[in-house]
Amino acid sequence: MPSIHGFRSLTxxxxxxxxxxxxxxIGHESTQDPCYRFDGQERTKGLLFQYTLSGEGKLSIGPNxxxxxxxxxxxxxxxxxxxxxxxxSSADNWEFIWIKLYAxxxxxxYWNHFIDRFGHVAFVxxxxxxxxxxxxxxxxxxxxxxxxxxxxxxxxxxxxxxSLLRFSEGEVRTDRHLPETVQIGKQFMEQHFHExxxxxxxxxxxxxxxxxxCKMFQKHVGASPVEYLRLVRLEKAAHLLKHTRIPVxxxxxxxxxxxxxxxxxxxxxxxxxxxxEYREGKSDLAGxxxxxxx
Numbered sequence: 351m352p353s354i355h356g357f358r359s360l361t362x363x364x365x366x367x368x369x370x371x372x373x374x375x376i377g378h379e380s381t382q383d384p385c386y387r388f389d390g391q392e393r394t395k396g397l398l399f400q401y402t403l404s405g406e407g408k409l410s411i412g413p414n415x416x417x418x419x420x421x422x423x424x425x426x427x428x429x430x431x432x433x434x435x436x437x438x439s440s441a442d443n444w445e446f447i448w449i450k451l452y453a454x455x456x457x458x459x460y461w462n463h464f465i466d467r468f469g470h471v472a473f474v475x476x477x478x479x480x481x482x483x484x485x486x487x488x489x490x491x492x493x494x495x496x497x498x499x500x501x502x503x504x505x506x507x508x509x510x511x512x513s514l515l516r517f518s519e520g521e522v523r524t525d526r527h528l529p530e531t532v533q534i535g536k537q538f539m540e541q542h543f544h545e546x547x548x549x550x551x552x553x554x555x556x557x558x559x560x561x562x563x564c565k566m567f568q569k570h571v572g573a574s575p576v577e578y579l580r581l582v583r584l585e586k587a588a589h590l591l592k593h594t595r596i597p598v599x600x601x602x603x604x605x606x607x608x609x610x611x612x613x614x615x616x617x618x619x620x621x622x623x624x625x626x627e628y629r630e631g632k633s634d635l636a637g638x639x640x641x642x643x644x
Contacts, residue, residue: 373452378448381444386436390427397458398424402421406440409433411470424472464518478517479517532556535552536578540582583607598613
């Protein structure tokens with residue numbers, strides 16, 4: 351049986367009269383249903399981004415069919431000549447998160463830009479800002495942090511759109527490997543996340559200047575070194591919150607955060623709830639689904 355956590359917005363009858371970015375639906379699903387298939391000509395008007403967390407989906411646009419594997423998402427206008435589906439020949443569930451926006455003139459311009467820049471299917475590392483903000487937005491709505499307050503929702507959606515714009519400036523195609531410099535720095539952060547390490551130390555290990563390392567890392571990973579280190583720490587902290595009873599204050603120290611207050615602020619900003627709320631299960635995410643490393 352498919353597992354679905356989805357939320358539908360209220361109807362805003364005056365949507366065409368203003369440039370707000372509002373959500374039609376947002377959700378998280380896992381399916382292995384051979385009947386999972388949606389025709390882009392038969393659905394409610396909107397703009398869809400659907401991102402694969404594990405497994406693989408398929409997207410057909412006109413005569414072309416694209417795979418949508420892990421760490422890839424697709425952009426489509428609805429209605430249009432497309433359909434997306436689960437391939438029953440796949441051995442694994444297709445797990446994904448999606449967001450569907452109202453199709454205003456402003457939002458359609460952004461969607462056209464993303465399709466021009468990425469193609470219909472884009473590679474986006476799970477550690478990249480757009481995916482983390484999307485998870486945070488989903489959690490905020492799932493836990494009724496912003497509910498149906500259209501201006502608050504529009505602000506958060508616009509933040510997500512801007513993160514996609516920033517990411518598009520350094521977007522990396524899937525057929526390109528990480529340079530050795532980036533790999534070394536990335537591995538160093540993943541191994542020493544619990545220590546107080548600086549950008550200068552990371553760049554020194556990678557044998558380049560801090561400025562050069564920052565530019566290279568942003569281009570190939572989609573996040574700055576400082577952001578990525580914070581995300582690695584956040585993932586480790588989330589695992590400890592779900593799988594141990596270690597006090598939150600101790601988890602903050604063991605995962606490299608300066609203090610409990612800062613840890614709580616970062617966690618709430620990116621995940622949409624406090625560390626204690628996450629531990630108590632006030633989320634539709636299972637503990638092993640907060641996976642933010644590429």
